[in-house]
Amino acid sequence: GQQVMQIPQYQHVQEGEDFTTYCNSSTTLSNIQWYKQRPGGHPVFLIQLVKSGEVKKQKRLTFQFGEAKKNSSLHITATQTTDVGTYFCAAMDSNYQLIWGAGTKLIIKP
Amino acid sequence: DAGITQSPRHKVTETGTPVTLRCHQTENHRYMYWYRQDPGHGLRLIHYSYGVKDTDKGEVSDGYSVSRSKTEDFLLTLESATSSQTSVYFCAIRHRDRAYEQYFGPGTRLTVT
Numbered sequence: 001g002q003q004v005m006q007i008p009q010y011q012h013v014q015e016g017e018d019f020t021t022y023c024n025s026s027t028t029l030s031n032i033q034w035y036k037q038r039p040g041g042h043p044v045f046l047i048q049l050v051k052s053g054e055v056k057k058q059k060r061l062t063f064q065f066g067e068a069k070k071n072s073s074l075h076i077t078a079t080q081t082t083d084v085g086t087y088f089c090a091a092m093d094s095n096y097q098l099i100w101g102a103g104t105k106l107i108i109k110p
Numbered sequence: 111d112a113g114i115t116q117s118p119r120h121k122v123t124e125t126g127t128p129v130t131l132r133c134h135q136t137e138n139h140r141y142m143y144w145y146r147q148d149p150g151h152g153l154r155l156i157h158y159s160y161g162v163k164d165t166d167k168g169e170v171s172d173g174y175s176v177s178r179s180k181t182e183d184f185l186l187t188l189e190s191a192t193s194s195q196t197s198v199y200f201c202a203i204r205h206r207d208r209a210y211e212q213y214f215g216p217g218t219r220l221t222v223t
Contacts, residue, residue, distance in 0.1 A: 001169075009150070033211070042200055042214040043153065088152055092210060097143075097168065100152035 002027055004091045006101030014109050019076040021104035023089035030092050032072045034063055037103070038085040046074075076106070084108055113137050114215035116201050122221045129188040131218050133201030141204035142184040143212065144168075144176060146197040153200065159184055191222045 006023045013019050023032065031050045035043040047056055049065035049072060056063045060083075062075045076083055086105045090098040113136035123129050133142060141160055145153040145168075155168030157176040165176050173195060175187045188195055201215040 006152075031210070042217050043202075043212075045211045045213065048209070048211065090153075096210065097155055097158065098153075098210075098212065100154070102150055102152040 002091065002093050002099050004089060004099050004101045006089055006104060008104055009102065010105045010107060012107045012109050013079050015081060016078050019079050019083070019106050020073060021087050021089075022071065022073045023091075023101050024071045025091060026070070028069045029072075030069075032065060033090045033092075033098065034072075034074055035088045035090060036085050037088065041085075043088060079106065079108065081108055114201060114203060114213060116199075116215040116218050118218060119216065120219045122223060123191050124223055125192060126190050129191050129220065131186045131199055131201075131220070133184045133186070133215055135182050135184075135203050137203075138181055139203040139206050140181075142178065143202040143204070144174075144184065144186045145200045145202065146170065146195075147200060147217075148197050156186065156199075188220075191220075193222050196220060196222045 004023055004025050011019055031048055033048045034046040036046055037043045047063050052069050053067045054065040060077045064073045074087055086103040088103045089101040093099050115134045117132045143158045144156040147153050154170045156170055156174050157165055157168055159165045159178040162178055177185045199218045202212040205211045
């Protein structure tokens with residue numbers, strides 16, 4: 001079945017450094033969603049990308065959908081302690097259900 | 111948070127016992143989902159519902175059953191719990207007014223000893 005590969009599994013950054021997580025699929029995606037899960041919390045919807053080459057920004061977060069609609073990325077500029085958590089991508093399959101990446105955990109170095 | 115609650119929030123049970131988890135929503139959304147979350151696997155769909163008495167299997171449905179007798183309640187049952195079902199279980203809804211966005215309950219941490 002459809003799979004979404006997300007890398008890296010963990011990323012350790014100093015506060016103020018940038019963070020990026022990537023999602024890749026071998027098949028063309030109809031859309032892709034991004035969620036954030038704080039430690040001990042539940043996933044929270046961030047954004048949905050639908051169009052080829054789409055770029056959306058939310059303050060320090062930049063989301064991109066590849067031209068071929070097979071990959072997506074989330075980039076955070078100048079990380080802050082409030083950014084700590086795990087970021088998931090999720091792609092919609094042909095039955096309109098979400099297929100989730102394994103997540104990238106953002107860890108701020110002390 | 112789309113008014114989603116889950117109960118219980120924590121449960122410890124023994125292998126072989128039946129367990130039922132409840133998801134309750136207050137905003138009349140049609141689609142409801144049960145996921146399990148394990149380290150390194152992201153979220154995996156167990157079952158979902160697209161209306162009262164309308165349910166279907168997800169990726170990891172073996173050992174689980176569901177029921178939806180009312181729009182607001184979606185129950186997940188482990189007929190005979192096994193240690194491999196130790197996990198965090200999340201219920202979610204698909205928001206009827208926001209294309210395909212899912213909103214999650216707070217989760218239930220289940221430990222099977």
